[in-house]
Amino acid sequence: MSKIKIGIIGCGSITKHRHFPEYAANENVEIVAVCDLDKKRASRFADKAGATVYISYEELLQDPAVEAVSVNLPNALHAPVSIAALKAGKHVLCEKPMATSIQETEEMIQAAKDSGKNLMIGHNQRFVTSHQMAREYIKSGKLGKIYSFRTAFGHGGPEGWSADGRDSWFFDKERAFIGAMGDLGVHKSDLIRFIFDQDVIEVGGFVDTLAKENTDVDDNAVCVVKLADGAIGTLTASWSYKKFEDNSTIIYGEKGVLRLEDDEDYSFIFYPIDGKPEKVDAGKIQSNDEGGQTNSGVIDEFIDSILSKRQPAVTGEEGKKALEIVIAALESSETKKIISI
Incomplete structure (x- = not known):
């Protein structure tokens, strides 16, 4: 070959x-x-x-x-x-x-x-083992009806990651277009669609610059999103998590709770309403920290x-739908209205 x-x-x-x-x-x-x-x-x-x-x-x-x-x-x-x-x-x-x-x-x-x-x-994020397991659990009905969820992606900011440090293009709106919500939040908007295998239909967002100085891009965003089946959840993106990186997702369903990338030892934990928890070490999600450079x-x-x-x-069509959620969050933050997609 x-x-x-x-x-x-x-x-x-x-x-x-x-x-x-x-x-x-x-x-x-x-x-x-x-x-x-x-x-x-x-x-x-x-x-x-x-x-x-x-x-x-x-x-x-x-x-x-x-x-x-x-x-x-x-x-x-x-x-x-x-x-x-x-x-x-x-x-x-x-x-x-x-x-x-x-x-x-x-x-x-x-x-x-x-x-x-x-x-x-x-x-x-679609290729993370715990996320793929969660998708299958939801598909198989092990969680029953999904009521709500929360997902977050936060770290200390691009200055600790970018090759150019604090002089990075990430902080220049003309080149970056958007800050933490585009850097981290868009990963989670794609993940939500993947895990639940459905579209987001409504978005409410608070997108602001709270932690970084001398920049016109956002560094913190908290969004409320509604899925096609009515389930609601939050999506958080931040460049101000200075001590610990957070890349967790927690899903609350009729038959139990899933905690993904939220435990130091187990990347996948299912707490059923009845019975013992199922804990799986499915490997660590990729991170910017030392030792986090696993194959994506x-x-x-x-x-x-x-x-x-x-x-x-992840086709262009899938990338477009992830971006639609981000852009809706921006519009919501600016207009103070819930945006339908």
């Missing part, structure tokens, strides 16, 4: 901690090109892979050796670069949030259809979808 030849566009922290090592570990991949405006930064990855260095993504996309690309750039560049890559005949794995508007998501989806190439969005599953899914000539698990 021939290897898929990959180009990586953008050589920041998401490439360092996720994309590059996971491509390198995949036996069906050859990294042939890397691109960054900072040539030295790109060269560090290129030297490890024996890849060609580019400082222009347009030039990389003209490289006939490149079959597929990761788009790991500031949020405002996700759509234009992904569309250019699809038009150049490359498969695309785009980091989240996939775009800065619904119109952009639709243009990306259309570009993928026109090119016949795969477009995948990097929502990794995103790269392997992207590559397998190309090799298998099928659509990836």
Whole structure:
């Protein structure tokens, strides 16, 4: 089987901690090109892979050796670069949030259809074992009717994660479009749809800047969301959890409670109304902390979808629906109204 030849566009922290090592570990991949405006930064990855260095993504996309690309750039560049890559005949794995508007998501989806190439969005929470177990528990009826839930994603902020620290594009609204809600909240909006296997139909949001100085992007958001079947829950995204990262989800059902990524020893715990708790160590969810750099599953899914000539698990349509929830939260916060999707 021939290897898929990959180009990586953008050589920041998401490439360092996720994309590059996971491509390198995949036996069906050859990294042939890397691109960054900072040539030295790109060269560090290129030297490890024996890849060609580019400082222009347009030039990389003209490289006939490149079959597929990761788009790991500031949020405002996700759509234009992904569309250019699809038009150049490359498969695309785009980091989240996939775009800065619904119109952009639709243009990306259309570009993928026109090119016949795969477009995948990097929502990794679907591939977490505890989340997949929860989806099956709910599908099988073990929780009965779902009443409510809460899900959160918070850490100390991009300054502890980004390659550029406090000078990162994450804090620049023109390049980022949105702060914690786009960085972390969009992961949870995708997760909610995945776990419950249904759409969110209403959103109420409080989105604000409370912890970070000298920035015009949000750093804290708390949203109330309603599912198609009537269940309601909260979604929290924060860049102000300075001591501990929180990536937990708790689901309250007719027949018991599920606690996911909420215990130091067990990533999946089911407390039935009757009987003993079921506790499973299903491995730790990915984290920005040391020791949290486990395989996300995103790269392997992207590559397998190309090799298998099928659509990836997180299509452009799925990425669009996750972004719709985020944008609804922003609109709700601004208008002080509940937004229907």
